[in-house]
Amino acid sequence: MKSNPNITRVFDLLPNCVLAVNKDDxxxxxxxxxxKKYSATEVIEIVNQVSIGLIKLGVKKDDKIALISNNRPEWNFIELGVQQLGAVLVPMYPTITIEDYRYIFTDAEVKLVFVSDKALLAKVLExxxxxTGIEGIYTFDKTKEAKHWTELLxxxxxxxxxxxxxxxxxxxxDDLLTLIYTSGTTGKPKGVMLTHDNIVSNIDGLVIGKHLELCSDDKALSFLPLCHIYERTDVYVYMYYGVSVYYAESMETIADNLKDVKPQVFATVPRLLEKxxxxxxxxxxxxxxxKKQLFFWALNxxxxxxxxxxMGWWYDTQLKIARKLIFSKWKExxxxxxxxxxxxxxxxxARLSRVFWAAEIPIAxxxxxxxxxxxxxxxxxxxFRVGCVGTVLPNLQVKIAEDGEICVKGPSVMKGYYKKPEATAEAIDADGWFHTGDIGEFFEGRYLKITDRKKEIFKTSGGKYVAPQVIENKLKEAVLIEQAIVVGEGQKxxxxxxxxxxxxLKEWCSRNEISYTNPEQIIKNQKVKDKLDEVVKDLMKNIAQYEQVKKVELLPKLFTIESGELTPTLKLKRKIIHNNxxxxIEGMYN
Structure with missing residues (x-):
């Protein structure tokens, strides 16, 4: 099942799609x-120059090249130049620890390192x-401490x-394209081995299944980390359709860049949509x-x-008015x-899906x-169905195991974990099914629905199983709640x-004549604690009795990647949070 028989390796996108459309941006x-815009011919020329530069440095097939950078065209220039030689890109998050960098450099046997700026260079140098074994370090921003990447050109x-x-x-x-080290929520990172065919087949599935219908007139804004395969494969899909890729300056400038670029598409994570x-x-x-009455009428x-x-004639009539008066500003x-x-x-x-769709902002x-x-x-x-994660790609098979675990088989399933045959055998069974660790079901027989992580479900002292993610997402529906972690293993x-x-919360305090000082002090205010208790109690009304959160404690600061409490993909590191x-936690049960 091929969308384009001429594309069998990722770099085949350059002559067959990018050059075929031949855009100026x-x-x-x-x-x-x-x-600063790069035309199709400029992109291909720079990528070829990178390949030549790497050949001169002695880079050979299967050599590992590390890349640590924010999203920018140079990211693509290096990775595509590496691909054309059959070398293997090892992308890493700019936010991980020096210890993790050291572990990955060693485990992957990295030969060259490319970093974006002086701050990251300092971490890499340490x-x-x-x-031993690192033969060169290059930067995208000019600095006296390292060679500049343009030396390759x-x-x-x-x-x-x-x-x-x-x-x-x-x-x-079937050759290795990239090694992506997943941080996971416990243990050392594992290197996921993805081949050209893995990723090309994923592009094929998205294109043939019409999951992302785009055209060459479109523009995309890219801001999720390219070191994660989610954004990276999306960029390949953009290249397939001839969509222009504009890179946001930073996570802080996304709002301004959206207004500036006016894109037709972008990829995001729920946390950003929540914000x-x-x-x-x-x-x-x-x-x-x-104005306030109209706003909340439209919102509701x-x-x-x-x-x-x-939704019926009367609802549609109201929605038309709401779109004109309120939601048009959201779109803008x-x-x-x-x-x-x-x-x-x-x-x-689900509420975010509903309200953004109502505002004519389609979320897939x-x-x-x-x-x-x-x-x-x-x-x-x-x-599609609200609350589900769509339908399975046409070139993949998915089954739900007896314990509810989602299992996947098909051409986009990894080759395995690098140097970890035991972990590979544990993840991919003898019949070729990859065990995701996620619990799910098929709604109406075809729409996949995720209910929780297999390893995160816990049992109360009453013997009832609780899926924390479902409850956490419910809690985060409240305007006053930014983050939540549900606990209770072995408790009542x-x-x-x-x-x-x-x-x-500051706005709520102002309306209720409560003096707001700082996060550390305000979470101790009894009226604030009572309000959050009231919010949680209200949210728990439609949750099964044994799953309902009965007690809460407020925290003064966010869980962050820097504190080690979130993975780079913003998942909770539950064991670390429990320990911190x-x-x-014990106080809530004593």
């Missing part, structure tokens, strides 16, 4: 306040100070690009009189919307041209893992540690 990034001047062809010809679809929604609602609270109307159902804030937002990496609250929720390159299922805009009932949304707040 294949890639773009902001440099000194202006968008990590590599006791290592300079060394290729006057060279014949034809010398790259034998390298490209030697790359087979967008919370900011919108916070602004709604700042309104007064008829949107929260009931189902794009796959006939995202650039005004959105055709599709891809949401993945975690469960999207999907599901996948690094080990599946990554997409397993994705919503088709004309055929579940409890929760909650981080309030402090901007919304052991006394607080």
């Amino acid at each position: 294949t890639f773009a990034s902001k440099v000194k306040g202006e968008w 990590a590599t100070s006791v290592l 300079d060394s290729s001047k006057g060279e014949d690009f034809a010398q790259i062809e034998p390298f490209k010809a030697a790359v087979q679809p 967008v929604y919370d900011k919108i609602v916070a602004k709604g609270y700042e309104l007064s009189g008829i 109307l949107g929260l009931k919307y189902d794009p796959m159902k006939d 804030a995202l650039g005004g041209n959105i055709k599709i937002i891809a949401s993945g990496s975690a469960a999207l609250q 929720e999907g599901y996948g893992l690094t080990e599946t390159s990554p997409v397993v299922s994705s919503s088709i805009l004309s055929d 009932f579940p409890s929760a540690l909650i981080v309030p949304e402090f901007n919304a 707040y052991k006394n607080l």
Whole structure:
């Protein structure tokens, strides 16, 4: 099942798609306040120059090249140049620890390292100070402490690009393309081995299944880390369709970049959509009189919307008015041209799906893992169910095991874990089924629904199993709650540690004439504690009795990647959080 028989390796996208469309803005990034655009021919020339430069450095097939950077065109130039030689890219998060860098450099036997800036260079230099085998470190930003990546381009001047062809010809679809180290929530990172065929087949599944219908006139804004296969495969899909890729300057500039670029598509995670929604609602609270009434009338109307159902004449009439008066401003804030937002990496609250669709901002929720390159299922805009993660890609098989675990088989399932045959055998059974560790079911026989992580489900002292993610997502529906972790293994009932949304809490305190000092002090205020208890109690009304959160403790600061309490993909590291707040948790049961 091929969408384009000429594309069997990822770098085949360059001549068959990128050059075929031949846009002036294949890639773009902001440099000194202006968008620097690279045409299709410029992209291919730079990629070839990178390949030549690497050949001159002695890079051979299967050599490992590390890349640690924010999203920018240089990321693509290096990785595509590496691909053409049959070498293997090892991308890493800029946010991981020096110890993790050192472990990955050693485990992957990295030969060269590319980093974006001086701060990351300092971490890499410390990590590599006791290592042998690293033959060179290059930066994208100019600094005196390392070589600049353009030295590769300079060394290729006057060279014949034809010398790259034998390298490209030697790359087979089943050859290793990349090693992606998954942080996981426990233990040392594992290197996921993905081949060209793994990723090309995932592109095929998305294209043939019409999960992302785009065209060459479209623009995409990219801001999720390219080191994660989710954003990386999305960029390959953009390249397939000839979509221009504009890279956001940083996570802090996304709002401005959306208004500037006016993209038709971008990929995101639910956490960012939650923040967008919370900011919108916070602004709604700042309104007064008829404007405030209209805002919350429209919001409540949107929260009931189902794009796959006939909502009736009266509802549709009201929604038309709400869209004109209120929701049009939401669309404008995202650039005004959105055709599709891809949401993945975690469960999207159903209310967010409903309200954004009501605002004519279509969100396609999907599901996948690094080990599946990554997409397993994705919503088709004309055929999906709110609360589900879409339908399975046409070139994959999915079954639900007896214990509820989702198992996947197909061409996009990884080759295995690098140097870890036992872990590979544990993940992929003798019949070729990859065991995801996620619990799920098929709704109406075809729409995949994720209910929890297999290893995160816990049992209360009453013998009842509790799926914490479902309850945590319910808690985060509250405007006053930003983060939550549900605990209660072996206890009589579940409890929760909650981080309030402090901007919304500050606004609530102002309306209720409560003096707001700082997070540490305000969470001790009895009226605030009573309010959060009331919010949680209300949210638990439709949750089974044995799953209901009975006690909560408020925390003054967010769980973060830096504190070690979140993975780079923003998943809770439950064991670390449990250990950090052991006394607080025990206090809820004493």
